[in-house]
Amino acid sequence: MSNTLTIILGIVAILLPLVVGRIYWKKFDHYFGRGDEAYMDTLEYFLKKIGSTILVAFIILWLGMSLVFSVSSS
Numbered sequence: 001m002s003n004t005l006t007i008i009l010g011i012v013a014i015l016l017p018l019v020v021g022r023i024y025w026k027k028f029d030h031y032f033g034r035g036d037e038a039y040m041d042t043l044e045y046f047l048k049k050i051g052s053t054i055l056v057a058f059i060i061l062w063l064g065m066s067l068v069f070s071v072s073s074s
Contacts, residue, residue: 006068013064021057028053 034038
């Protein structure tokens with residue numbers, strides 16, 4: 001595979017988790033907020049929200065980088 005394609009795929013693999021993480025952060029309240037403002041203002045809720053967002057973004061980053069390096073090595 002050409003170096004240009006590897007670089008482009010690498011950039012996409014790095015930026016995709018940021019986009020997905022932002023979307024997940026915004027949709028988290030809709031799915032897990034239970035419509036309860038008092039619950040959504042607690043530290044426990046914030047830690048769940050930030051932890052799950054980081055986990056989702058890291059998994060997507062890991063899969064993207066694995067794909068880029070496995071394709072570029074062959």
